[in-house]
Amino acid sequence: MPGAIVTGWGIAVPDKVVTNEDLSLTLDTSDAWITERTGIKERHIGGTTSGLAIEAGEHALKRAGLTGSDIDLLVLATTTPDAIVPGTSATVQAGLGVAGGAFDVNAACSGFVYALVVAHGMALVGAQKILVVGSETLSRITDWDDRSVAILVGDGAGAVVLEATEGPGELLGWHLGADGELRDLLKCDHGGHLYMNGKEIFRHAVRAVIDSSLIALERAGLTPDDVDLFVPHQANARIITAAAQRLGIAEDRYVVTIDRYGNTSSASIPLALVDALETDRIKPGSIVLLSGFGGGMTWASAVLRWGG
Ligand SMILES: CC(C)(COP(=O)(O)OP(=O)(O)OC[C@H]1O[C@@H](n2cnc3c(N)ncnc32)[C@H](O)[C@@H]1OP(=O)(O)O)[C@@H](O)C(=O)NCCC(=O)NCCS
Structure with missing residues (x-):
């Protein structure tokens, strides 16, 4: 296609x-x-x-x-x-x-x-x-x-x-999810400041990344073993490690840039993706898994075969 x-x-x-x-x-x-x-x-x-x-x-x-x-x-x-x-x-x-x-x-x-x-x-x-x-x-x-x-x-x-x-295009599988019942966990009213319930978000985030990644991979006909590089949202290194471990993705197959950038919300995945590209961690044919979560709560995953 x-x-x-x-x-x-x-x-x-x-x-x-x-x-x-x-x-x-x-x-x-x-x-x-x-x-x-x-x-x-x-x-x-x-x-x-x-x-x-x-x-x-x-x-x-x-x-x-x-x-x-x-x-x-x-x-x-x-x-x-x-x-x-x-x-x-x-x-x-x-x-x-x-x-x-x-x-x-x-x-x-x-x-x-x-x-x-x-x-x-x-x-x-x-x-x-x-x-x-x-x-x-x-x-x-x-x-x-x-x-x-x-x-x-x-x-x-x-x-x-x-x-x-x-x-063929790059996108092999995707999954988008949302649960507005959890909208009060992370919010900013008009003119206000960002509020978050860190502990609760942490708990939901690990689960959301794992479940969403597995659905996107399944739709692509793949498993976590097929992933060459996992590019997660950078909110907390402990969330990334916990999700990667439970997906069975070893440290040399995921990207961490949070040490340099902190949590940059919707910029975090492209910042991490570009870091991986610039350091040759992604090559033509690489299977790349992007997965993020955030306020809403929302979560989203995409499985790409780099270069189509
Ligand atoms: C926010 C977060 C880093 C807090 O880490 P945590 O391990 O849950 O820490 P806790 O809130 O349990 O706090 C532990 C202790 O550190 C203290 N503490 C909290 N923030 C602190 C800070 N910035 N500096 C020093 N101490 C701090 C707390 O008061 C608490 O002290 P106590 O044990 O005496 O009560 C973590 O919960 C997190 O990253 N959650 C996810 C947030 C997220 O992903 N947000 C973006 C969504 S896109």
Whole structure:
């Protein structure tokens, strides 16, 4: 079946780096606690969601040998839009000169995988060149006096160019899920700050990643043993390790970037994916499993054969 393949990728992170030591100057916390409980060492803070998305998008377009005028659809995953109206994708469309339509997807930290699956579907109904971006500035909705959230978050963006192909596409299987009964576990009201019930999210997150990954793999006719690289949402190193262990995926087959970026919500999976691509951990034919979870709660997994 024809589909779509990734032909370009790029990231953007703000210049400013905030270390655990920096945070422990103003919060009752320590580098030792944050490192042991989360795996985070530092995070990048600053910029705007549209600005980071444009920069990541420029890198992805350049890598694909394209410009914005070649793109017939822009899908932007974000849970920290620049404004309520217009969609941040409109600003990114203008900034990159995207020729076609543009819309935002908000599925919290699952947003990038949701957006990627939607983009593959759009390729099946005629879209030719699609830019998929995950971009976040969680720092803007964080109460920097609240240690339960401030130690976790970071800002950044990651983007991929998806091009329709006559041959087989990359997407072998996917699974999207949501349970709005759990919506109070992670939330931010208009004008407010991010709140999360860390313990409860932790419990649901491990289960969600495992179940969703197994469903996506089953739909692809594969098992965890077939996965060459697992690219999970980066919310807590302990969640990643617990899920990988229970899936039987050894350490050399999964990506951890949370030490450098913290939790960047819908940017975390593309940041980790691009890190794996830049370090040659993904090759043509590699089976790549993306899986994320987040506020809503939502969860999402996609199984790709790299290069189709
Ligand atoms: C938030 C999280 C790191 C907290 O880790 P935890 O192991 O559950 O820690 P707890 O909340 O049980 O706290 C343990 C102790 O550390 C203390 N503590 C909490 N935050 C702290 C901090 N930043 N620094 C130092 N101590 C802290 C607590 O007060 C508690 O002390 P006590 O034992 O004296 O009561 C963890 O629950 C988590 O990552 N959850 C998932 C969050 C998530 O994924 N969110 C994003 C979803 S997309």
